[in-house]
Amino acid sequence: MTRHFLKDSDLTPQEQAEVIDLAIALKADRFRERPFDGPKTVAVIFDKTSTRTRVSFAVGIADLGGMPLIIDSGVSQLGKKESVADTAKVLERQVEQIVWRTYAQSGLEEMAANSTVPVINSLSDDWHPCQLLADLMTVKERFGKTKGLKLAYVGDANNNMANSYLVASAMAGMSVSISAPEGYLPNQKVVDEAKSFADHFGQEIVITTDPKLAVSGADVVATDTWVSMGMEAEAEKRAKLFASYSVTEELFGHANSDAVFLHCLPAYRGFEVSSEVIDGPRSLVWQEAENRLHAQKALMVFLAKHS
Numbered sequence: 142m143t144r145h146f147l148k149d150s151d152l153t154p155q156e157q158a159e160v161i162d163l164a165i166a167l168k169a170d171r172f173r174e175r176p177f178d179g180p181k182t183v184a185v186i187f188d189k190t191s192t193r194t195r196v197s198f199a200v201g202i203a204d205l206g207g208m209p210l211i212i213d214s215g216v217s218q219l220g221k222k223e224s225v226a227d228t229a230k231v232l233e234r235q236v237e238q239i240v241w242r243t244y245a246q247s248g249l250e251e252m253a254a255n256s257t258v259p260v261i262n263s264l265s266d267d268w269h270p271c272q273l274l275a276d277l278m279t280v281k282e283r284f285g286k287t288k289g290l291k292l293a294y295v296g297d298a299n300n301n302m303a304n305s306y307l308v309a310s311a312m313a314g315m316s317v318s319i320s321a322p323e324g325y326l327p328n329q330k331v332v333d334e335a336k337s338f339a340d341h342f343g344q345e346i347v348i349t350t351d352p353k354l355a356v357s358g359a360d361v362v363a364t365d366t367w368v369s370m371g372m373e374a375e376a377e378k379r380a381k382l383f384a385s386y387s388v389t390e391e392l393f394g395h396a397n398s399d400a401v402f403l404h405c406l407p408a409y410r411g412f413e414v415s416s417e418v419i420d421g422p423r424s425l426v427w428q429e430a431e432n433r434l435h436a437q438k439a440l441m442v443f444l445a446k447h448s
């Protein structure tokens with residue numbers, strides 16, 4: 142059966158750990174795995190803008206011996222003149238894997254349901270699972286483990302990054318605290334999924350409107366833009382609403398003294414994070430951005446082996 146990666150829990154916790162360990166090995170020995178030798182082609186489709194995802198998938202596919210075929214949806218038939226199902230049937234006969242950044246999760250599910258080659262979610266409105274592989278890899282590089290650590294996420298907690306932080310970090314055996322204003326907290330279904338993993342590892346999930354409580358005792362503090370792609374009309378309203386959830390030196394000071402800061406980027410200094418924090422000595426954001434390359438290569442190797 143073809144394996145897809147549409148959301149964080151499409152890997153088991155054990156498989157997630159396996160992919161992260163392979164990512165660390167590939168970082169040390171970059172051209173070790175060559176599943177796309179030929180070169181075979183991987184399609185990478187974008188319905189939304191991107192820098193990191195575009196570059197890291199293109200470079201990663203080339204590192205694995207393959208050829209990246211970058212498709213901007215604006216210049217393809219997908220979504221306008223041709224259905225997702227028909228597009229999947231065209232692509233699966235020519236490419237090894239399909240990577241897609243899009244809006245609705247249902248589109249990815251339809252692509253996967255009609256594709257005999259693996260489909261990878263490179264960001265949807267609901268999840269950003271490739272980012273979390275890179276983030277957890279970064280945490281493991283720094284602390285030598287993920288299990289038993291506490292991650293705090295502060296800001297817009299009703300978006301793709303908050304969902305992925307909740308579920309993927311719980312899968313990695315971490316405690317997770319999430320803080321956002323009322324109305325921007327995660328959906329109960331996502332919280333329940335994270336709780337089932339946390340229970341398994343004896344860890345805790347805390348959802349609170351108090352950012353200091355969330356950050357207190359954290360090993361990892363993370364945030365994301367307050368205005369995700371597609372939410373631009375709410376930018377002004379959100380800037381006011383989220384003001385007290387900015388990761389400043391003061392808020393970061395409630396975390397452990399050796400805590401690190403993560404942000405998937407792009408970042409908006411002075412909004413969700415201050416310059417002092419993101420450009421400070423405890424920020425790992427550039428290592429995190431580089432790790433997208435290694436983590437996604439490991440994921441593609443895993444899917445090539447298991448499909």
Ligand code: CP
Binds near residue numbers: 190272406407
């Ligand atoms: N973090 C991330 O996915 O960045 P891009 O939007 O630049 O791809």
Ligand code: NVA
Binds near residue numbers: 264365405406
């Ligand atoms: N939550 C952000 C992440 C960008 C990488 C967005 O969806 O725009």
